Amino acid sequence: MQKGPLHFYFDFSSPYSYIASEWVDAVAARHGRRVQWHAILLGVTFQVAELKPQIEHPLKRDYAFRDFARSAAFAGLPYQQPARFPIATQNAARVFWWLHETQGAAAAVAWARAGLRAYFTRGVSLDDPAQLKALAAESGLDADAAEQAWSDPVWKDKLKTVNSAAIAAGVFGAPYFLIDGEAFWGNDRQAQIERWLATGPFKGLV
Amino acid sequence: MQKGPLHFYFDFSSPYSYIASEWVDAVAARHGRRVQWHAILLGVTFQVAELKPQIEHPLKRDYAFRDFARSAAFAGLPYQQPARFPIATQNAARVFWWLHETQGAAAAVAWARAGLRAYFTRGVSLDDPAQLKALAAESGLDADAAEQAWSDPVWKDKLKTVNSAAIAAGVFGAPYFLIDGEAFWGNDRQAQIERWLATGPFKGLV
Numbered sequence: 507m508q509k510g511p512l513h514f515y516f517d518f519s520s521p522y523s524y525i526a527s528e529w530v531d532a533v534a535a536r537h538g539r540r541v542q543w544h545a546i547l548l549g550v551t552f553q554v555a556e557l558k559p560q561i562e563h564p565l566k567r568d569y570a571f572r573d574f575a576r577s578a579a580f581a582g583l584p585y586q587q588p589a590r591f592p593i594a595t596q597n598a599a600r601v602f603w604w605l606h607e608t609q610g611a612a613a614a615v616a617w618a619r620a621g622l623r624a625y626f627t628r629g630v631s632l633d634d635p636a637q638l639k640a641l642a643a644e645s646g647l648d649a650d651a652a653e654q655a656w657s658d659p660v661w662k663d664k665l666k667t668v669n670s671a672a673i674a675a676g677v678f679g680a681p682y683f684l685i686d687g688e689a690f691w692g693n694d695r696q697a698q699i700e701r702w703l704a705t706g707p708f709k710g711l712v
Numbered sequence: 713m714q715k716g717p718l719h720f721y722f723d724f725s726s727p728y729s730y731i732a733s734e735w736v737d738a739v740a741a742r743h744g745r746r747v748q749w750h751a752i753l754l755g756v757t758f759q760v761a762e763l764k765p766q767i768e769h770p771l772k773r774d775y776a777f778r779d780f781a782r783s784a785a786f787a788g789l790p791y792q793q794p795a796r797f798p799i800a801t802q803n804a805a806r807v808f809w810w811l812h813e814t815q816g817a818a819a820a821v822a823w824a825r826a827g828l829r830a831y832f833t834r835g836v837s838l839d840d841p842a843q844l845k846a847l848a849a850e851s852g853l854d855a856d857a858a859e860q861a862w863s864d865p866v867w868k869d870k871l872k873t874v875n876s877a878a879i880a881a882g883v884f885g886a887p888y889f890l891i892d893g894e895a896f897w898g899n900d901r902q903a904q905i906e907r908w909l910a911t912g913p914f915k916g917l918v
Contacts, residue, residue: 551763565884569895579905579914678771694900698786708785 512539512703513684515677517548517620518595518632521574522693523624525581526681529696531615537703543615545602547595548680550669561591577693584627593625593633593699595664597656601642603664604655620645718745718909719890721753721883722824724801724838727780728899730828731787732887735902737821745891749821751808752878753801753871754886767797783899790833799831799839802871803862807848809870810861826851834842 512534516523534541561567578585596623606614614655618712624630624641637691642652655661672682676689683690683699688707690699701708718740722729740747762799767773777793784791804827812820830836830847837843841859861867878888882895889896889905894913896905907914 563884565879565882567885569882569897572895573897576904576914576917579917580907582916584916673771676771676775678769678775689778691775691779692900694898697903698782701786708782710788710790711782711785 509537509539510686511542513542513544513675514701515544515546515672515680515684516622517546517680517684518618518621518625519592520548520680521585521626522577523681524585524626525578525583526683526693526696527619528581528583529621530681530683533696533703536700539703542649543602543611543618544668544672545595545599545614545618545665546669546672546677546680547599547665548592548690549594551674578626581693586627586629588625588629588631590629590631590633593631595632596662597635597638598632600656600658600661600665601638601647601652603668604652604658604661605647607664616649617645715743715745716892717748719748719750719876719881721750721752721886721888721890722828723752723886724817724824724827724831725798726754726886727791727832728783729887729889730786730791730832731789732899733825733828733900734787734789736887736889739902739906739909742906745909747821748834749808749817749824750874750878751801751805751820751824752875752883752886753805754798755800756879758874764773784832787899788856792833792835794831794835794837796835796837798888801838802868803841803844804838804860806862806864806867806871807844807853807858809874810858810867811853811866823848823851823853 512530514526514530516527542623561570575585575587602614602617602621605617620641621632625632630641632641638656639649639653643649675684677684679691681691681693683695685699685702688702690702718736720736722730722733726806737747767776781791806822808823809829811823823873826847827838831838836847844862845855845859849855881890883890885897887897887899889901891905891908894908895910
């Protein structure tokens with residue numbers, strides 16, 4: 507029987523999404539799964555869940571910045587805290603869905619990787635139209651077509667639909683993972699995800 | 713040179729504190745450290761940090777309960793979600809500090825383990841004076857003396873002082889760990905803590 511995909515929800519402005527994006531395909535592949543990537547807007551899920559970003563909590567702020575960098579280093583990844591953080595990511599996400607629907611999942615995932623790496627290792631501000639166009643060109647895309655896509659009501663609507671579907675599926679943060687209906691939230695659930703893929707529900711879990 | 717202690721901050725009503733309490737001594741010992749346990753009141757740190765319990769966030773609630781049980785199972789520990797949750801833990805924490813100051817750290821840690829296990833595997837409500845007294849007796853303590861201790865202004869003040877010191881040290885949640893000034897928050901930082909103890913700051917971390 508074909509195993510279902512591992513659903514991976516991410517936001518282009520989420521440091522832990524960046525870290526998870528670098529391991530999720532390999533972990534899934536080790537267990538015969540493909541990954542279905544979903545670009546979402548964390549701000550929308552936060553509103554629904556009555557949450558706010560970690561760095562807006564006074565005591566948590568310094569810790570959060572330290573943990574972003576430390577968790578990336580722990581994973582062996584380059585990381586540079588963007589000066590502008592967090593940023594609006596709807597344009598980057600619309601380009602993701604435009605690529606997904608017109609060129610296929612692989613093209614969309616390549617764009618996701620390019621965006622996350624550009625923002626979290628080089629500080630490329632994905633909310634700045636000029637920088638986003640330059641990144642699109644650098645990534646081998648038609649930059650004008652990308653700009654048209656993120657301004658197009660079709661892709662604005664697509665992103666809204668995707669966000670609503672994510673919220674309906676229980677997604678309240680990023681990165682968020684769904685494996686056969688089992689939800690895992692956070693880059694720090696990597697070890698649990700890996701074991702779940704290998705063995706299914708843990709012994710003793712009802 | 714003698715290595716400094718690993719500081720472990722926990723609340724008797726925190727599921728992730730319970731899980732961490734079961735591995736923290738072994739992990740520290742593997743790297744030549746002792747653990748200094750601190751019973752704190754999470755509610756107080758939450759107020760200062762403008763946080764609230766995960767289960768008070770609508771979308772997060774179901775996930776949180778699932779993750780408590782799953783994380784315990786992942787760690788190979790018994791877990792039974794207490795029907796009364798969360799509970800006020802100041803009496804259990806005052807008994808901890810009373811033991812700590814009058815009988816030493818080992819007696820306090822034994823009480824911490826007894827309390828966490830009783831609450832999270834048998835649903836013993838530590839906020840109920842009768843149940844707390846019974847647990848004290850069961851743990852080999854003088855139950856009347858324990859009750860006197862949790863009503864005594866001396867131990868009330870001690871807990872307040874400890875909480876203030878924790879907040880001053882940046883503690884905003886539980887479990888919380890401090891290793892030579894490096895802060896780690898959450899049971900899910902176990903792998904990072906272990907590597908940090910083994911190697912110090914991760915490569916690439918400024």
